[in-house]
Amino acid sequence: MSQHLDALAVGQARRIEIARIRGEVRRDPYRVRDLLLDPPPALTNLTVLDVLRMPLKHGTATPVLSRIGRRAAAARISLLEPMGSPSSRRAREWAVEHGLWHVCRRLPGAVRRTA
Numbered sequence: 851m852s853q854h855l856d857a858l859a860v861g862q863a864r865r866i867e868i869a870r871i872r873g874e875v876r877r878d879p880y881r882v883r884d885l886l887l888d889p890p891p892a893l894t895n896l897t898v899l900d901v902l903r904m905p906l907k908h909g910t911a912t913p914v915l916s917r918i919g920r921r922a923a924a925a926r927i928s929l930l931e932p933m934g935s936p937s938s939r940r941a942r943e944w945a946v947e948h949g950l951w952h953v954c955r956r957l958p959g960a961v962r963r964t965a
Contacts, residue, residue, distance in 0.1 A: 867892040872904050879905035883950055886933075886942045894934025898941045901933060902949050918949045 871892065875881050885893060885901055893901060899915065906914060922929050922944065929945065931938035 864892055868896070875904040879953070882953065883946055886946050886950070889933040889942075891934075894932065896933050897930050898933060898938055898945050899929040902929070902945055902953055905953060914952055918945075918952050921948060921952075 867890075871885070871890065875885070882901060882905060885904075886898070889901075899919075902918065903915060919929065922941075925944060925948075927941050927944045929941055929949070931941045933942070
């Protein structure tokens with residue numbers, strides 16, 4: 851029984867960490883850039899697309915993500931790679947260069963800042 855409770859505690863700690871990161875991203879959407887370039891351990895199982903979707907509200911996500919998905923497919927990039935995968939490096943770099951702009955321009959009052 852102890853092993854079961856330990857597994858539940860680990861899972862809960864991971865969910866709490868992801869919720870904290872989502873809160874940071876909602877306060878500062880440009881934080882997504884840092885998360886894509888250097889993902890924390892809590893995000894290793896999330897896809898690149900999930901991280902790009904973090905700052906968006908539920909209703910605005912569909913058109914933006916469709917646009918990003920089409921552009922990624924045209925560039926032969928898979929945004930469904932897990933963040934922790936070595937093969938996701940190219941997708942994460944593409945998302946920072948191309949996808950992040952589409953996400954951040956949809957935010958109310960968004961002003962593009964340089965890194």
